[in-house]
Amino acid sequence: MNRATKKKAWQKLLYLDMICLMLLLGGFSYQKMGQQIRETGSMQQNAQGDSGEQENTDENVETEKEKKKIALTFDDGPHPVYTPEMLDLLKEKDVKATFFLLGQQVEKYPDIVKRMNEEGHLIGNHSYKHEQLSKLSSVQACSQVNRTNELIYSITGKYPEYLRPPFGDWKDDLDCEVNMVEVLWDVDTLDWSSQNKDKVVSKVMKNIEEGDIILMHDSYESTVQATAEIIDRLQEDGYEFVTVDELIFD
Numbered sequence: 001m002n003r004a005t006k007k008k009a010w011q012k013l014l015y016l017d018m019i020c021l022m023l024l025l026g027g028f029s030y031q032k033m034g035q036q037i038r039e040t041g042s043m044q045q046n047a048q049g050d051s052g053e054q055e056n057t058d059e060n061v062e063t064e065k066e067k068k069k070i071a072l073t074f075d076d077g078p079h080p081v082y083t084p085e086m087l088d089l090l091k092e093k094d095v096k097a098t099f100f101l102l103g104q105q106v107e108k109y110p111d112i113v114k115r116m117n118e119e120g121h122l123i124g125n126h127s128y129k130h131e132q133l134s135k136l137s138s139v140q141a142c143s144q145v146n147r148t149n150e151l152i153y154s155i156t157g158k159y160p161e162y163l164r165p166p167f168g169d170w171k172d173d174l175d176c177e178v179n180m181v182e183v184l185w186d187v188d189t190l191d192w193s194s195q196n197k198d199k200v201v202s203k204v205m206k207n208i209e210e211g212d213i214i215l216m217h218d219s220y221e222s223t224v225q226a227t228a229e230i231i232d233r234l235q236e237d238g239y240e241f242v243t244v245d246e247l248i249f250d
């Protein structure tokens with residue numbers, strides 16, 4: 001092979017290479033286009049799933065910024081003394097909260113449950129007598145949940161849709177699936193342990209973020225006092241108190 005033929009062969013090879021490269025690039029960008037279409041498709045799906053965040057107008061974003069939603073939740077009630085005090089306070093401040101009730105307390109204090117419902121608070125289920133559901137048989141665990149649902153229904157005419165299992169411990173293989181939404185928490189005030197107003201307030205103020213669910217117990221004077229201060233301070237900081245259904249499905 002002389003120099004000229006060598007060059008010609010090389011050019012031919014280069015030419016072929018370029019065709020290959022163009023085909024490859026063509027194929028690649030076609031693939032990329034397909035991918036983008038798929039991504040757009042799934043983005044639209046996400047937007048629908050995530051409360052249409054992508055479609056927010058500036059105005060909507062502005063409104064959401066102004067209202068940072070959080071939820072106060074109270075477990076283990078109703079308590080004969082402190083729950084009515086808490087309801088008085090919430091009424092005075094025009095705040096709605098969520099109460100996860102124990103069936104055995106509901107049985108004792110139906111009037112308080114009735115008032116809770118009439119005043120617009122959300123009522124959830126906290127089992128019948130605060131046993132750790134995962135340590136019970138499925139039948140026993142279900143009966144803890146169902147019995148409490150029936151008791152609440154007999155007073156309010158509404159079946160609770162939200163369940164907070166005692167100790168935040170749900171039983172995985174529970175086959176009585178009652179179609180309830182499990183609600184845990186973001187900020188644990190440990191109010192039952194400290195029973196100290198200032199400690200409860202500072203737990204909340206140090207940890208609170210938009211969208212948080214605060215865990216408290218309407219069984220202590222200190223919690224009622226702490227709640228009063230928490231509402232005032234967080235409202236000043238631009239927070240709005242809502243019931244947990246609004247946080248979960250908003």
Ligand code: NI
Binds near residue numbers: 075130167
């Ligand atoms: Ni509890």
